[in-house]
Every structure is written in C-alpha cells, then in structure tokens.
Amino acid sequence: MADKLQLKVLTACVYVVLIKVVCISATSPWALRSIRELSSQNDVNVSLPAGFKAYYYTQTLDHFSYKPESYNTFKHKYLVNWDYWGGNKGSYPIFVYTGDEQAIEYDASGSGFLVNLAKQFKALLVYIEHRYYGESMPFGDNSFQDANTLGYFTSAQALADYAELITNLKMNLSAQHLPVVAFGGSYGGMLASWFRLKYPHIVIGALASSAPILYFEDITPHDGYGVVVSNDFKENSESCYNTIKDSWSEINRVAAEENGLTKLSQIFNTCTPLNSSGEVKNWLSSIYMSAAQYDNPPRDRIGTVCNAINEAPAGTDILGRISRVLNTSAAATSSCYNLYQSTPSNHSGWGWQTCTEMVMPIGWEANQTMFEASPFDIKAYTNSCRQRFSIEPRPHWITTEYGGHDIKSVLGNFASNIIFSNGLRDPYSSAGVLENISDTVVAIHTEKGAHCLDLQVPYSTDPDWLVAMREKEVSIIQSWITGYGAKYSTKLLAKKPVRK
Numbered sequence: 001m002a003d004k005l006q007l008k009v010l011t012a013c014v015y016v017v018l019i020k021v022v023c024i025s026a027t028s029p030w031a032l033r034s035i036r037e038l039s040s041q042n043d044v045n046v047s048l049p050a051g052f053k054a055y056y057y058t059q060t061l062d063h064f065s066y067k068p069e070s071y072n073t074f075k076h077k078y079l080v081n082w083d084y085w086g087g088n089k090g091s092y093p094i095f096v097y098t099g100d101e102q103a104i105e106y107d108a109s110g111s112g113f114l115v116n117l118a119k120q121f122k123a124l125l126v127y128i129e130h131r132y133y134g135e136s137m138p139f140g141d142n143s144f145q146d147a148n149t150l151g152y153f154t155s156a157q158a159l160a161d162y163a164e165l166i167t168n169l170k171m172n173l174s175a176q177h178l179p180v181v182a183f184g185g186s187y188g189g190m191l192a193s194w195f196r197l198k199y200p201h202i203v204i205g206a207l208a209s210s211a212p213i214l215y216f217e218d219i220t221p222h223d224g225y226g227v228v229v230s231n232d233f234k235e236n237s238e239s240c241y242n243t244i245k246d247s248w249s250e251i252n253r254v255a256a257e258e259n260g261l262t263k264l265s266q267i268f269n270t271c272t273p274l275n276s277s278g279e280v281k282n283w284l285s286s287i288y289m290s291a292a293q294y295d296n297p298p299r300d301r302i303g304t305v306c307n308a309i310n311e312a313p314a315g316t317d318i319l320g321r322i323s324r325v326l327n328t329s330a331a332a333t334s335s336c337y338n339l340y341q342s343t344p345s346n347h348s349g350w351g352w353q354t355c356t357e358m359v360m361p362i363g364w365e366a367n368q369t370m371f372e373a374s375p376f377d378i379k380a381y382t383n384s385c386r387q388r389f390s391i392e393p394r395p396h397w398i399t400t401e402y403g404g405h406d407i408k409s410v411l412g413n414f415a416s417n418i419i420f421s422n423g424l425r426d427p428y429s430s431a432g433v434l435e436n437i438s439d440t441v442v443a444i445h446t447e448k449g450a451h452c453l454d455l456q457v458p459y460s461t462d463p464d465w466l467v468a469m470r471e472k473e474v475s476i477i478q479s480w481i482t483g484y485g486a487k488y489s490t491k492l493l494a495k496k497p498v499r500k
Contacts, residue, residue, distance in 0.1 A: 063161075076128075083118075096203070098184040098188050099158075100130055100133075100191065110456060121481065131152070147391050159195050166203075183207045183455070185209040197415055216359065217399055227430065228427040255277035268337060280339060296423070309325060360431075
C-alpha cells in the first residue's frame with residue numbers, strides 16, 4: 001500500500017497507466033498526456049495520513065476581477081499537521097505544499113520528506129488542495145459543466161488561492177511574523193517556484209522538485225522527454241532498447257496483414273479484440289514512459305521491463321518478447337491482458353489545464369528516440385481541445401505569465417530563494433532548471449534519481465547520493481529561515497523605544 005501511495009503522489013506517479021485511443025499516431029505523446037490526465041482523478045482512495053486534519057476555507061471564486069459573481073465563494077480544502085509545530089511565540093516556520101493535479105490526500109501521503117523537515121524545524125505543515133481537484137470544487141457537482149464553470153480553473157487563480165488562504169491562516173494563528181516556505185513536485189513544483197516569483201511577500205523560499213518549467217514553446221527540444229526515456233532504457237540494456245525500437249514496425253507489419261488485428265490480439269493475448277494497432281502500441285508506450293519516469297530506488301522498473309524482454313526463451317521473435325512486457329503492467333489478469341482504453345473526457349482536470357495554458361509541446365521525429373515518430377502537432381492538439389471543451393489552447397500564455405525564455409538572465413536579475421531539484425533519469429528533467437541561476441536560485445540534481453524522489457519518505461536504506469541531495473536542500477532551507485529570523489529580530493529591535 002505504501003508503494004502505491006508513493007506512486008500516486010507527485011504529478012500522477014502511477015505505474016498503472018491508462019491510455020486513450022484518440023492518438024494521432026501509435027506511440028504519440030498523447031499517451032504521455034493520458035498518464036497524467038487519467039492518474040489525476042479526483043476520487044480519494046487513500047486515508048488521511050496520521051497527524052493530519054482536514055479543514056475548509058471559504059475561498060474567493062475569482063481573485064482578478066470585481067464582477068458581482070467574482071465574489072462568490074467555495075469550500076477550499078486544506079490539511080494541517082500540528083504535531084511538530086513549535087507555536088507562534090518563536091520563529092518556527094510554516095511549510096506549505098502547493099497542491100497539484102490530484103486530491104490533496106495523495107500529496108500528504110507521499111511527500112514524507114516534509115514530515116521529517118517539520119520535525120527538524122518544528123514547523124507547521126499545511127497542504128493546500130488545487131481548485132477543481134479533490135473536494136475543492138467551485139461549483140460543486142457542476143464544476144465541469146462547461147467552459148463557463150471551468151473558466152476559473154487556472155494556475156494563477158490557484159496561486160492566488162494559496163496566497164489568500166495562507167494570509168488568513170497566519171492571521172488566525174497570530175503568526176503573521178512566521179516565515180513560510182513552499183514545496184511542490186512536478187506540476188506542484190512548478191507552482192511552488194511560480195508562487196515564490198509571484199508572491200515573494202508570502203513565501204520566503206521554494207523547493208521545486210522535478211518541475212519542468214521550461215517545457216513550453218521552443219525553450220526545450222520537443223523530443224526531450226522521449227530522448228531521456230530512450231537513454232534510460234539503452235543504459236540498462238542495449239538489447240532491450242533495440243527490441244523496443246524495432247517492435248513498432250513489426251506491429252505495423254502484422255496489423256497490415258489480413259486479419260492482422262486478430263493476430264495482434266492473439267499475440268498480446270488481449271481480453272477484447274483490438275480495434276487498432278494503436279491500442280497496443282499506446283499501452284506499451286505508456287509502460288515504457290512510466291517505467292522511466294518512476295525508476296526510483298529501490299524499485300527497478302526499467303530493469304523489470306527489460307528482463308521480461310531479454311529473458312524470453314531462445315528463438316522467441318520480437319513481438320513474442322514485447323508481449324511479455326504486459327506481464328509487468330496492470331493489464332495482466334488471470335487469463336488475458338485487459339488493455340483498458342480511455343476516451344477523451346470533458347471532466348478531466350488535467351485535460352482542461354492542458355487544453356488551456358499547460359501546453360507542453362512534447363513529440364519526436366523518426367529515429368530520435370526508441371519510439372515511433374510522433375511530432376507535436378498543434379493543429380491536431382487544438383482540434384482535440386475544441387471537441388472536448390469548446391475552447392482553444394493558449395500555448396504562449398505560461399511564458400507570458402511566468403517567464404521561461406532566457407531564464408538565467410531574467411531570474412538572475414530579481415529572483416531569490418528557489419531550489420530546483422531534479423533526477424536526471426526523470427524524462428521531465430529535460431525541461432528542468434539544471435544549472436544555478438544565481439547564489440540563491442540554485443539547481444540540485446543527481447545522475448541516478450528519477451521523478452520527485454527527494455520529496456518521498458526517507459528510509460535508512462536510501463543511497464548516499466539521495467541522502468546528500470536532501471542534506472543540501474535542508475542546509476539551504478535552514479539558511480533561508482535563519483536569515484529571515486535575523487532580519488526580523490533586527491526589525492523588532494529597531495522598533496523598540498530608546499531609553500533616555
């Protein structure tokens with residue numbers, strides 16, 4: 001169960017991957033889009049972690065206009081862990097997790113590193129749910145009714161939610177003087193970094209784990225994600241890598257034969273007949289992507305997949321080897337493989353976000369990766385969004401709102417106190433900040449880690465490189481809090497009347 005929780009949290013860290021069949025080509029990055037989209041469901045299937053208590057804040061619907069309807073409110077869920085807080089009399093910090101594309105319970109269950117930090121710093125832990133996820137529905141059951149009710153679903157509104165809630169909470173606790181540090185992973189990490197940039201008076205610093213803030217427009221090569229996945233597999237086993245790379249044309253060859261789909265259904269032992277070769281290719285693609293993205297120790301997900309391929313009996317052909325991959329996935333049942341195929345939904349939170357502002361142009365040309373060619377196609381992308389939500393994406397808005405181009409020069413001029421952490425085996429690290437921008441906007445990365453590993457529960461068996469990574473993060477956070485405390489003490493002394 002603990003393993004499942006760690007996989008669910010932090011941007012849909014789920015090894016069980018469900019895919020949709022509207023893919024433009026078989027191994028299209030649409031499969032990747034579905035990994036996040038389908039694992040960001042609002043159903044809460046996990047208990048509230050020990051020490052946490054749920055609260056509801058009366059949140060403003062629209063922070064950025066003054067129309068009468070903007071003043072409407074909704075119940076905004078957040079979690080608090082009071083167990084380690086030193087109280088409001090000292091300078092004990094408040095650690096805030098910027099909720100992402102899932103119910104907040106998953107974040108609290110999987111980011112155990114923050115609990116350790118709270119013990120060390122005697123901090124108050126606050127996890128704030130992202131609007132339109134979990135129970136934080138601005139229009140209740142009608143929140144996904146249409147673009148009119150979804151129009152308030154933006155990252156900027158979410159950041160403003162966090163700012164308002166934190167301000168109110170500190171006031172109610174008589175803790176206005178306490179420092180706040182933001183934390184987040186993946187999309188939540190993007191939010192944490194943007195929160196520090198947009199609201200530096202609310203948070204004194206941010207730890208952004210595995211945050212692909214540069215995967216917009218042409219800042220990062222479109223094939224960055226696929227290249228890292230491919231390199232991860234090739235490093236593990238070149239034979240495995242080559243078998244996967246050769247498998248797509250073989251699947252296409254069989255599919256083109258008379259009764260080809262029936263043959264593929266038999267080869268892959270699917271529970272229901274295949275409607276297209278894309279179904280099995282998308283399922284396989286999602287397994288490979290998920291294995292690479294979450295190949296964190298002590299699990300060896302890529303090794304599991306490659307062992308299934310490489311350990312096939314002598315004489316097994318390419319598709320026979322590849323079919324063994326399904327044994328490593330949630331498709332396996334007692335007698336057949338259930339390649340669940342999702343259909344586009346207009347009730348998907350992440351689907352809405354990717355159809356509005358979170359337009360990450362992920363794709364690859366032929367021979368750039370181990371996948372079949374599938375370049376990013378903005379026209380097809382836009383048409384899909386029109387069909388689902390009757391809206392068009394704004395692919396340039398994120399860089400307009402938060403920046404991204406020439407990031408070292410821009411952030412170097414005004415930003416401070418942000419840690420960008422990455423594991424270079426994480427495909428999203430291709431769009432992460434991997435070099436220090438300044439003395440206070442720093443990049444910490446490790447060659448071996450994958451997605452959001454530093455935020456997960458620390459164990460005594462953690463490798464030395466992971467321990468060192470976390471120790472460096474703790475040291476930097478300590479310097480932020482110490483520096484803030486010194487400035488606050490100086491400010492108090494300056495306010496004291498001078499005795500004559």
